[in-house]
Amino acid sequence: MSRAFILLGGVIAIIVAWAGAAQAQPATAASAVGAAQAVDDGAGAYRTQRYRNLFAERLGRSPQETHARIENTFQQLFHGDGQEQRVYFETGANANGTLAYITDWANNDVRTEGMSYGMMIAVQLDKKREFDALWNWSKTYMLTTDPANPSRGYFAWSMNTDGTPRATGAAPDGEEYYAMALYFAARRWGNGKGIYDYQREADTILRGMRHHPVVTATPPFRIHPGDAPFVEPDAPWPSPNNRREQAAAGTAGKPWPPHRPRRAPRAVTVGPMVDEAHAMVRFVPETFIxxxxxxxxxxxxxxxxxxxxxxxxxxxxxxxxxxxxxxxxxxxxxxxxxxxxxxxxxxxxxxxxxxxxxxxxxxxxxxxxxxxxxxxxxxxxxxxxxxxxxxxxxxxxxxxxxxxxxxxxxxxxxxxxxxxxxxxxxxxxxxxxxxxxxxxxxxxxxxxxPVPSGEQRYFDGMLHLMSMMHLAGEFRVLDAARK
Missing domain, CATH: 1.50.10.10 (Glycosyltransferase)
Structure with missing residues (x-):
């Protein structure tokens, strides 16, 4: 995601454990009934359970052909050649199982945007191993757990591929896709234990998005207790993977935001990811942006x-x-x-x-x-x-x-x-x-x-695959109860 303002100090934060403070009060029976009565199912695929395959309807491609195209695209982006094709990389395991990340190849970082996109693709295509590995990496490295960090409970939007931070602030689009992918996983595969209790994890993200306490603190911040404080470097992070783009400056799609490190201490206030009055998602949870x-x-x-x-x-x-x-x-x-x-x-x-x-x-x-x-x-x-x-x-x-x-x-x-x-x-x-x-x-x-390859395969590739899925009717509301 293109978001320089998140880099203002590389921060965004939350000093107390929001997990306890952010637990919303239970709704009354009357309010719950009122909310349920207000829900309108519309006239689309959620109600009809019919997802159109526009490649078949309008271009005459068979459903078998469109499905094969999607599967081949997935295999290229997730399991193709590591130098030119894939963006998914497994990096060993921990007590929760396999770890894997999706990388923005040209910028040589890992973003909540791409991690949550990867999880959404995986759950839609019934790829549980890849889904769980991406979620495990996200929880292990990207989730902010340091009590002194105002963004505690949010996911740091950009990390190095070794799990060290490039930013300590959050970006709401990552949280949104994480939550939706986890709800779909709960309905596709059922809930497991620990971090694989998908429903509980999704509920936690949504509660945090709306009920995160408003907290002010001064950087530098840590992602996890015991980490070194994150200090933005004086020069942008080098990438060995974007030489052609650097040679043709200004042509990269989805580049890292301009480098504007701030050295003077400056308090940062972090709050919910949504604006309550307008019922809209914020650009970032820092209140001054x-x-x-x-x-x-x-x-x-x-x-x-x-x-x-x-x-x-x-x-x-x-x-x-x-x-x-x-x-x-x-x-x-x-x-x-x-x-x-x-x-x-x-x-x-x-x-x-x-x-x-x-x-x-x-x-x-x-x-x-x-x-x-x-x-x-x-x-x-x-x-x-x-x-x-x-x-x-x-x-x-x-x-x-x-x-x-x-x-x-x-x-x-x-x-x-x-x-x-x-x-x-x-x-x-x-x-x-x-x-x-x-x-x-x-x-x-x-x-x-063709499926994007080379340096720009991350953002172009993720959008290419998800768009093919949407247009082929293979990106759906996953809910076993409605079948």
Missing amino acids: PGTDPSYHLPAFYELWARWGPREDRAFWARAAAASRDFFVRTADPATGLGPDRADFDGTPLKSWDGSPGIFAYDSWRTISNWSVDRSWWNKDPRQQALSDRLQRFLATQGVDRFADRYTLDGKPLSDRHSTGMLAAAAVGSLAATPGQVSDDFLRALWDT
């Missing part, structure tokens, strides 16, 4: 948390789903459909992680996918069809095989790089878009695009 990231808004997931999450929070997540649907409409440019990397809660664009004023950039790629999956699973907001139509039409005018990966919101290109990950996310827009030539062109372009 404003706003939200539109690509973190996941109403398709919030609907499930309104059914499966801690009872006392279910009404909040139902409200968050509705708020996010309205937010998508407010942030999308009325002509291009492009939305900003960051925005205030009223939809006003904020500066991006690199200081650019309100641009469509790497995080923004995912927003069309988010509202389109919501349309597919729940079908509660007819405006989402117009949103997908608008954005796909604009990109089509730029050329489906050559549109840039960054734009001003009114459509001026800010790069000359065409990214597989952006194409993949835009293609998911076909789940919500009006059927026709434009949406079919995106489906065809994604189908014809």
